[in-house]
Amino acid sequence: SSELTQDPAVSVALGQTVRITCQGDSLRSYLASWYQQKPGQAPLLVIYGKNNRPSGISDRFSGSSSGNTVSLTIAGAQAEDEADYYCNSRDSSGNSVVFGGGTKLTVL
Amino acid sequence: QLQLQESGPGLVRPSETLSLTCTVSGVSITSRSSYWGWIRQPPGKALEWIGSIYYSGSTSFNPSLKSRVTIFLDTPKNQFSLKLNSVTAADTAVYYCARQPVGPTMADAFDVWGQGAMVIVSS
Numbered sequence: 001s002s003e004l005t006q007d008p009a010v011s012v013a014l015g016q017t018v019r020i021t022c023q024g025d026s027l028r029s030y031l032a033s034w035y036q037q038k039p040g041q042a043p044l045l046v047i048y049g050k051n052n053r054p055s056g057i058s059d060r061f062s063g064s065s066s067g068n069t070v071s072l073t074i075a076g077a078q079a080e081d082e083a084d085y086y087c088n089s090r091d092s093s094g095n096s097v098v099f100g101g102g103t104k105l106t107v108l
Numbered sequence: 109q110l111q112l113q114e115s116g117p118g119l120v121r122p123s124e125t126l127s128l129t130c131t132v133s134g135v136s137i138t139s140r141s142s143y144w145g146w147i148r149q150p151p152g153k154a155l156e157w158i159g160s161i162y163y164s165g166s167t168s169f170n171p172s173l174k175s176r177v178t179i180f181l182d183t184p185k186n187q188f189s190l191k192l193n194s195v196t197a198a199d200t201a202v203y204y205c206a207r208q209p210v211g212p213t214m215a216d217a218f219d220v221w222g223q224g225a226m227v228i229v230s231s
Contacts, residue, residue, distance in 0.1 A: 031215035048217035
């Protein structure tokens with residue numbers, strides 16, 4: 001099991017705002033990043049660090065952190081946002097990179 | 109424009125060695141601003157970090173795979189490679205190579221990924 005815990009599945013109504021969370025003790029010390037992965041595609045970095053978006057990523061995506069939890073918020077969810085979302089950071093030793101178990105987002 | 113492309117056999121026999129190469133175009137793998145990593149994803153499962161290498165040849169590995177993994181650079185060809193020995197069916201996965209920019213704000217992010225290479229372990 002991963003040191004970063006994500007809810008397996010989350011749903012959101014079209015146009016509404018959704019928050020996807022990632023929990024782990026290491027997140028008290030290390031920054032995290034978020035990826036979107038659609039079926040058959042490589043992951044796409046959407047948020048890194050405190051709240052940084054790579055070029056080309058919609059400003060509907062934002063990140064936040066509190067204690068041992070980091071969150072990815074998608075404002076005004078669109079059909080094209082339906083995907084798996086993964087967080088990543090360091091493990092509790094700080095020596096290894098870890099990924100969360102992923103959250104499948106369904107846009108209703 | 110930075111691009112990464114995985115290549116290697118799609119079928120490996122159990123107990124043998126899985127070998128994959130990532131060809132990087134658009135930036136030198138000797139750049140001090142990047143690590144280069146391997147990540148895998150078994151069918152229907154989550155991403156798993158395998159390991160990363162720096163321009164100096166310094167490496168770090170997932171503890172669960174460390175005893176079986178080698179990652180090395182081929183700087184004249186601007187490539188880096190993965191070897192995973194003693195494979196079993198549990199190593200069947202899509203294998204991705206990716207860039208991991210250096211920096212205090214980068215959060216160990218992988219910002220550019222290859223398309224992935226499916227490797228099946230089967231006799």
